[in-house]
Amino acid sequence: xxxxxxxxxxxxxxxxxxxxxxxxxxxxxxxxxxxxxxxxxxxxxxxxxxxxxxxxxxxxxxxxxxxxxxxxxxxxxxxxxxxxxxxxxxxxxxxxxxxxxxxxxxxxxxxxxxxx
Amino acid sequence: xxxxxxxxxxxxxxxxxxxxxxxxxxxxxxxxxxxxxxxxxxxxxxxxxxxxxxxxxxxxxxxxxxxxxxxxxxxxxxxxxxxxxxxxxxxxxxxxxxxxxxxxxxxxxxxxxxxxxxxxxxxxxxxxxxxxxxxxxxx
Ligand SMILES: Nc1ncnc2c1ncn2[C@@H]1O[C@H](COP(=O)(O)OP(=O)(O)O)[C@@H](O)[C@H]1O
Ligand SMILES: [Mg+2]
Numbered sequence: 073x074x075x076x077x078x079x080x081x082x083x084x085x086x087x088x089x090x091x092x093x094x095x096x097x098x099x100x101x102x103x104x105x106x107x108x109x110x111x112x113x114x115x116x117x118x119x120x121x122x123x124x125x126x127x128x129x130x131x132x133x134x135x136x137x138x139x140x141x142x143x144x145x146x147x148x149x150x151x152x153x154x155x156x157x158x159x160x161x162x163x164x165x166x167x168x169x170x171x172x173x174x175x176x177x178x179x180x181x182x183x184x185x186x187x188x
Numbered sequence: 189x190x191x192x193x194x195x196x197x198x199x200x201x202x203x204x205x206x207x208x209x210x211x212x213x214x215x216x217x218x219x220x221x222x223x224x225x226x227x228x229x230x231x232x233x234x235x236x237x238x239x240x241x242x243x244x245x246x247x248x249x250x251x252x253x254x255x256x257x258x259x260x261x262x263x264x265x266x267x268x269x270x271x272x273x274x275x276x277x278x279x280x281x282x283x284x285x286x287x288x289x290x291x292x293x294x295x296x297x298x299x300x301x302x303x304x305x306x307x308x309x310x311x312x313x314x315x316x317x318x319x320x321x322x323x324x325x326x327x
Contacts, residue, residue: 103292104292104293104295105292105293106292106293106295106297106298107295109232109236109301110295110297110300110301120292122291122292124204125204125205125207126203126204126207126239126291126293127292129206129207129210129235130235132211132231133207133211133228133231133232134228135224135228150204158211
């Protein structure tokens with residue numbers, strides 16, 4: 073699916089990003105950036121309830137295209153600025169982590185590529 | 189071609205800035221045309237090391253040398269040192285306080301992850317003196 077479709081499914085607000093026609097096949101959800109850095113392989117979309125600049129940095133290091141902040145968190149302008157400068161799309165959804173992941177999964181997104 | 193060398197100060201008092209050096213290195217490597225694989229390995233390993241310097245050692249310095257054949261990253265701090273490196277290398281072993289875990293780090297996966305993403309890793313550390321990580325990634 074595209075980020076645009078993911079945003080629609082999550083009824084998300086687009087905080088950063090103009091072109092949402094970015095194809096994503098897999099996603100991951102975590103509040104521990106340590107785990108994302110250690111276990112994630114090539115997931116292009118990160119859902120998280122954590123809200124600090126290191127979320128964007130982690131996405132940057134992992135070559136991720138999009139970060140989704142769950143449970144309607146307020147996101148600092150500083151974080152958005154960082155994402156903009158790194159060309160990372162930022163979405164915000166009112167759904168909680170479990171529901172947000174479930175909605176995307178039902179919509180066709182998977183976890184690690186090559187496995188269900 | 190001789191190596192390009194870059195030096196960075198990593199401030200220890202500002203968690204929000206942790207990773208700036210790694211980010212800059214990642215962009216430079218990309219611009220220089222290193223393979224995406226090598227770029228990602230360096231970026232992840234250096235970022236983990238940079239975060240460690242900030243959360244465990246009060247900051248430090250990074251020196252990055254870029255060769256056609258390999259990228260060398262040296263991370264040096266004057267922090268508390270690591271009493272038992274073998275233990276520190278184990279997955280899940282961490283002395284990070286909850287304040288750090290609430291920031292999304294401190295799962296004890298940093299050093300094992302650095303090991304995984306580098307082609308060579310050497311750690312010099314002395315309690316009360318500091319820690320230096322020498323990492324190498326083949327281009
Ligand atoms: N630069 C450092 N200075 C002092 N201690 C360190 C340093 N880097 C790592 N350590 C020690 O090694 C442990 C394991 O590090 P790591 O695997 O990165 O896990 P984490 O950072 O999540 O605790 C840390 O909890 C800390 O005790
Ligand atoms: Mg660490």
